[in-house]
Amino acid sequence: MPELPEVETVCRGLAASLVNATITSAETRAHLRHHPEPSELQDFCQGRTIHSIRRRAKYILVTFAENDGLLLHLGMTGAFKIDGYDGPPEKHAHVIWRLADGRSWRFLDPRRFGAIFICRQDLDKSVPPPLANLGPEPLTADFTPAGLYTATRNRNTPIKNFIMAQENVVGVGNIYASEALFRARLSPLKPASTLSRTACRNLTAAIKAVLTEAIAAGGTTISDFHALDGSEGKFTVALQVYGRNGQPCPVCGQAIQRLVIAGRSSFFCKKCQKP
Ligand SMILES: [Zn+2]
Structure with missing residues (x-):
């Protein structure tokens, strides 16, 4: 399942390719886990020019000039392709946006856990429901050792579960939770409430470092993650x-x-990460 670095990698690829492109049609061939009515998606997108593409947690926000837009989630196996392909649709191409420049942008998703939400509001002024109740972005100044220390008091859940919960900090999934806890020399089973201030400082730094390095490497490919250009995430070797x-x-x-x-x-390592 894509985590923050993989979604960021896809998001940057989409932004480089789609900003200023105009959508001429949006065709739904199969419904994703969450999906608007096909006619609604078509009406919402048709004739509109993509203004910006950015990430919040594991969602990709595709905005138009009015700052409304689409919220996309890759689910387990979602991926995009953008090119001039004009043959019969690929097997798992469930949504196809045609662009005025002759290219087509396809949402491929073999397991169909991906999602598309239409957001009609100004995305700077109000938060759409899927983005409500999300914790801080780990790579911003909103995620701090002091904040982690405060949030973990009275929480007896294992620290690994705590950092994987999106309301505590977003985008840290199974791979990067394991890696960050190893770097911070913390047992994944340690109750969150027992982290010292030093442990919170070490863990915050480890999460930021591992995610930053993974983004620089284009993410991690365990089974099927690929960037927009088809390349595999190179963090796997790290x-x-x-x-x-x-x-x-x-x-x-x-x-x-x-x-x-x-x-x-x-x-984890039992010796380096004592409970
Ligand atoms: Zn060890």
Whole structure:
């Protein structure tokens, strides 16, 4: 499932390719997990020029001149293609936007957990429902050690679950939670409320560092993530614990452990990340 660096990678690719493009039609071939009425999507998009494309949490905001727009979510397997292809639609191309310059922009999604929301309001003035109740963006000044310390008091949930909950901090999924906790030398099972101020400082810094490095590498490809140009995320080679169970810890040499926490595989070193 794409996490923040993968969505950011896709978002930057879309922005480079689609800003100032004009949509001539929007065709729905199959419904995604959340999907507007096909005629509504067509009416909303037709004839409009894309003004900006940016990310909030794991959503991509495509805005028009009035600052209203579309909110897109990649779900598990969503991906986009933009080119001059004009043949029969690909198997999983569920939405096709045709552009005035002759290109077509397709939303491909084999598992169809992706989503499209129409936002009719000015997106700077009000928050659409999918973006309500989201925590701070980890790469901004809104995500701080002091904020993490305050938010974790009286929270007995394991710290890994805490940082993966979108209301606490957005975009940190299973891969980057494991990597950040390893860098901060914190056990994924440690109750959130027991983090010291120093631990909060280390974890905040680790989350920011791992996400920044992953964005610079174009994300992580575990099974099927690809950027808009088809390239794989190159952060996969930089993973220190995720998916490396049984292999030596890069710090102490002990075997990396795998543990299922809240239904998700967690990878950590028992010696470097003491509970
Ligand atoms: Zn170790």
